[in-house]
Amino acid sequence: MSQPEHDAYAASPRTLEVEDLHVSVGDHLVAVSGVSFQLRRGEAVGLVGESGSGKTLTCRAVLGLLPETGEVDRGSIVLGESDDRVDLIAAGRTVWDRVRGSRIGAVFQDPGSYLNPGITVGRQLVEQLRVRGGLGRTEARERAVGLFTEVGLHDPAGVFQLYPHQLSGGMLQRVLIAIAISCEPELLIADEATTALDVVIQAEILELVARLRRDHELSLLLVTHDLAVVAETCDRILVMYGGEIVESGPTEQVLTDPRHPYTRALLAVATIGDWTRRTLDVIPGQPPSAGEEMPGCRFAPRCRYATQACVSAPVVTTEIGPGRSARCVRLDELDTEPGAVLVQDRIEATA
Amino acid sequence: MSTPLLRITDLSVSYALPRRGTGLGTGAALREVSLDVRAGEILGIVGETGSGKTTLARATVGLVTPATGTITFDGVDIGGLQGSALRGFRRRGQVQLVFQDPLRSLDPDLTVGQLVSEPLAIAGVPRSEQRVRVEEAIGLVGLDPSTIHDRLPRQLSGGQRQRIALARAIVTRPQLLFCDEPVSALDVSNRNLVLSLLDRLRRELGLAVVIIAHDLSSLAGVADRIAVFYRSRLVESGPVEEVLTRPAHPYTGLLTASAPSVAHEDRLRPADLRLEQGAEPPKGGPDSCVFLARCRFAHEACHQQPLTTPLPGTADRTAACHAATTWPSQIATTSTSTAADQPAAAG
Ligand SMILES: Nc1ncnc2c1ncn2[C@@H]1O[C@H](COP(=O)(O)OP(=O)(O)OP(=O)(O)O)[C@@H](O)[C@H]1O
Ligand SMILES: Nc1ncnc2c1ncn2[C@@H]1O[C@H](COP(=O)(O)OP(=O)(O)OP(=O)(O)O)[C@@H](O)[C@H]1O
Ligand code: SF4
Ligand SMILES: [Mg+2]
Ligand SMILES: [Mg+2]
Numbered sequence: 001m002s003q004p005e006h007d008a009y010a011a012s013p014r015t016l017e018v019e020d021l022h023v024s025v026g027d028h029l030v031a032v033s034g035v036s037f038q039l040r041r042g043e044a045v046g047l048v049g050e051s052g053s054g055k056t057l058t059c060r061a062v063l064g065l066l067p068e069t070g071e072v073d074r075g076s077i078v079l080g081e082s083d084d085r086v087d088l089i090a091a092g093r094t095v096w097d098r099v100r101g102s103r104i105g106a107v108f109q110d111p112g113s114y115l116n117p118g119i120t121v122g123r124q125l126v127e128q129l130r131v132r133g134g135l136g137r138t139e140a141r142e143r144a145v146g147l148f149t150e151v152g153l154h155d156p157a158g159v160f161q162l163y164p165h166q167l168s169g170g171m172l173q174r175v176l177i178a179i180a181i182s183c184e185p186e187l188l189i190a191d192e193a194t195t196a197l198d199v200v201i202q203a204e205i206l207e208l209v210a211r212l213r214r215d216h217e218l219s220l221l222l223v224t225h226d227l228a229v230v231a232e233t234c235d236r237i238l239v240m241y242g243g244e245i246v247e248s249g250p251t252e253q254v255l256t257d258p259r260h261p262y263t264r265a266l267l268a269v270a271t272i273g274d275w276t277r278r279t280l281d282v283i284p285g286q287p288p289s290a291g292e293e294m295p296g297c298r299f300a301p302r303c304r305y306a307t308q309a310c311v312s313a314p315v316v317t318t319e320i321g322p323g324r325s326a327r328c329v330r331l332d333e334l335d336t337e338p339g340a341v342l343v344q345d346r347i348e349a350t351a
Numbered sequence: 352m353s354t355p356l357l358r359i360t361d362l363s364v365s366y367a368l369p370r371r372g373t374g375l376g377t378g379a380a381l382r383e384v385s386l387d388v389r390a391g392e393i394l395g396i397v398g399e400t401g402s403g404k405t406t407l408a409r410a411t412v413g414l415v416t417p418a419t420g421t422i423t424f425d426g427v428d429i430g431g432l433q434g435s436a437l438r439g440f441r442r443r444g445q446v447q448l449v450f451q452d453p454l455r456s457l458d459p460d461l462t463v464g465q466l467v468s469e470p471l472a473i474a475g476v477p478r479s480e481q482r483v484r485v486e487e488a489i490g491l492v493g494l495d496p497s498t499i500h501d502r503l504p505r506q507l508s509g510g511q512r513q514r515i516a517l518a519r520a521i522v523t524r525p526q527l528l529f530c531d532e533p534v535s536a537l538d539v540s541n542r543n544l545v546l547s548l549l550d551r552l553r554r555e556l557g558l559a560v561v562i563i564a565h566d567l568s569s570l571a572g573v574a575d576r577i578a579v580f581y582r583s584r585l586v587e588s589g590p591v592e593e594v595l596t597r598p599a600h601p602y603t604g605l606l607t608a609s610a611p612s613v614a615h616e617d618r619l620r621p622a623d624l625r626l627e628q629g630a631e632p633p634k635g636g637p638d639s640c641v642f643l644a645r646c647r648f649a650h651e652a653c654h655q656q657p658l659t660t661p662l663p664g665t666a667d668r669t670a671a672c673h674a675a676t677t678w679p680s681q682i683a684t685t686s687t688s689t690a691a692d693q694p695a696a697a698g
Contacts, residue, residue: 025506026506048538049538050538050540050541051508051509051510051511051514051536051537051538051541052507052508052510052511056508056509067505067506069506109509109536110452110453110454110455110509111452112452112454112455113452113454113455154401166366167401168400168401168405169400169405169451169452169532170400170401170565171400171401173400174400191509192509192535192536195532195535195536195565196400196451196532196535196565197400197565198397198398198399198400198565198606199565199567199606199609199610199611200399200605200606200609200621201399201400202565202609202611203609203611203621206611225510225536225537225538225539225542226566226611227539228610228611229611231611232611265540266538266539266540269539269540269543270539271539271568271571271572279572280543280544280546280547280550280572280573281540281543282540282541282543282544282547283540286493286494286495289495289498289499
């Protein structure tokens with residue numbers, strides 16, 4: 001793993017700043033609470049965590065695309081800096097029209113549901129290029145076929161004329177990726193954007209994104225469950241649990257020396273690309289559901305280190321090193337447990 | 352060895368060509384695929400995106416009609432079922448398919464409780480029994496029935512939806528379960544939970560399970576055998592660990608080499624399998640091997656598509672490659688990586 005130092009981007013302009021974000025859904029059920037993070041120009045940040053922990057809602061809040069019953073209750077989301085600065089919480093329709101699809105590109109989970117079923121995928125990309133990119137008809141068509149080629153679709157001209165239901169899951173996902181990068185956004189939000197792709201094409205897409213980061217200083221917010229992908233792609237990692245960020249820091253540090261008990265448990269059950277291990281370990285218990293109120297740590301009911309102090313009062317996020325923090329009251333007392341050491345050995349094998 | 356529960360023989364499927372018949376190669380989504388699945392077995396399917404994996408699943412549950420070939424389930428030719436016989440077969444729910452895209456396949460207006468009980472109602476399970484079984488199925492996939500029972504699909508996270516789609520499929524206690532990407536949206540812990548659930552179902556109930564997945568490590572954890580697809584063809588099959596560690600088809604080699612992972616020292620590297628930099632891709636015709644244009648080991652014989660044949664020197668492996676026994680040793684001589692544990696060029 002060759003990862004830049006945690007502060008490699010410290011001097012770069014900020015692309016996105018999320019501060020103390022609170023999102024509720026349904027009947028005022030809190031689903032995301034106190035989420036803060038930053039993305040600098042050219043930087044890639046991985047957002048990982050338990051299913052249902054609030055990753056997608058966080059991304060959708062940044063895009064102003066929360067579900068009907070979803071609401072930002074508190075916090076700020078700011079895109080860009082100085083002249084380019086846009087307050088996304090206050091943004092109205094006209095601002096979003098200039099931002100979404102132009103400055104921020106997004107690829108979502110369930111690709112099928114974000115495309116219009118009655119229009120060929122080629123036309124959907126051409127529309128995007130004409131409206132957002134201001135290209136003429138023929139130019140847009142040529143560029144569209146070029147983009148389809150770039151995302152690794154065989155027979156791009158043939159795919160151009162197909163309707164969404166005629167494409168396989170992975171083909172749809174690549175069409176969405178093409179649309180998302182078509183206007184050279186400064187921020188790409190990729191929510192499980194490569195899960196439907198075979199690993200050969202996934203590697204090609206990740207290489208394409210790496211190139212965009214190098215050449216266009218694209219910033220990447222990558223939501224994924226594949227820790228090996230995070231290890232290969234991201235500078236920093238954010239770990240979510242129960243609507244909160246429980247740990248964050250430089251990828252290599254977090255993966256080799258996890259400090260929060262949830263991160264430790266997650267890494268202990270992960271096989272990270274090991275094909276000889278046939279154990280299927282799980283973290284016992286269930287996560288809290290959205291809206292469930294807990295006075296202390298939300299991981300406590302499943303945590304093997306939990307004490308009275310963990311459940312009686314709110315837990316704050318503690319700085320544990322340059323660019324690293326975790327949200328646990330017992331950080332100082334926890335020594336590296338055997339499970340974490342095991343993972344550490346395997347990760348170091350690549351260095 | 353018992354007769355297979357599912358036997359697919361020479362299956363080909365073609366979708367109608369789009370208007371003005373452009374593109375899509377020759378229009379065949381599957382070509383001459385033969386595959387067996389036994390009771391109590393877990394078969395993993397991997398392959399290129401668009402190679403026909405979902406099409407195979409859809410054909411098996413009767414959602415698309417094969418152009419040629421037969422599909423027999425428990426001795427009955429389901430490809431030939433029509434009208435009420437087909438409806439009866441579907442209603443009994445012995446074969447269940449978990450769709451790849453749960454948001455599109457789950458009725459958006461039904462609650463989780465309704466979605467999971469629907470297959471029971473169709474199969475004629477008494478109402479009194481339904482509720483218990485629904486809660487049991489939701490619990491088995493790691494979700495809390497009480498908080499989730501009345502939600503609509505769009506009110507669930509991606510991974511929660513994926514697990515509800517699975518709960519809906521196992522609730523009828525089928526004999527064969529076809530899961531199209533059942534764990535792609537799950538964190539590792541929940542992924543392991545679902546995979547061990549499938550493992551338990553096949554051990555305790557003798558369920559046959561087919562899992563389509565892109566994540567090789569999740570298949571390695573649970574599948575007995577694995578089948579590899581490339582452009583509408585089955586190019587390799589065999590015991591999972593052997594196939595993943597000693598691939599016999601160059602495409603399988605490329606797959607294993609490209610998997611994101613904490614690399615093992617002795618693993619193949621993608622560069623060992625890609626065409627050499629700047630090399631002109633081999634040109635083929637309609638009869639050529641499907642992998643020809645990307646294959647580093649293509650030679651004269653490859654202008655004819657190789658049949659899927661038993662791999663020499665093995666008991667239960669097949670491959671469709673003219674160079675299946677020779678390319679691994681070619682890598683050992685052309686690259687610096689240690690490919691020591693590649694299959695010997697057995698004859
Ligand atoms: N429209 C909604 N109404 C009610 N609850 C919702 C709604 N949307 C999401 N939730 C709940 O909010 C929580 C966070 O959902 P989110 O989709 O952000 O999770 P996630 O971290 O992306 O999970 P996954 O990895 O499974 O996709 C989940 O518990 C989910 O059930
Ligand atoms: N309804 C349809 N009409 C026309 N062509 C289709 C239809 N469904 C699938 N195809 C085509 O058939 C081929 C195989 O698709 P299939 O969905 O079986 O692939 P897959 O292996 O499941 O891919 P993925 O891993 O991306 O899901 C693709 O080329 C696809 O474009
Ligand atoms: S048959 Fe020939 S072209 Fe096809 S994979 Fe084998 S060596 Fe390559
Ligand atoms: Mg999600
Ligand atoms: Mg598919």
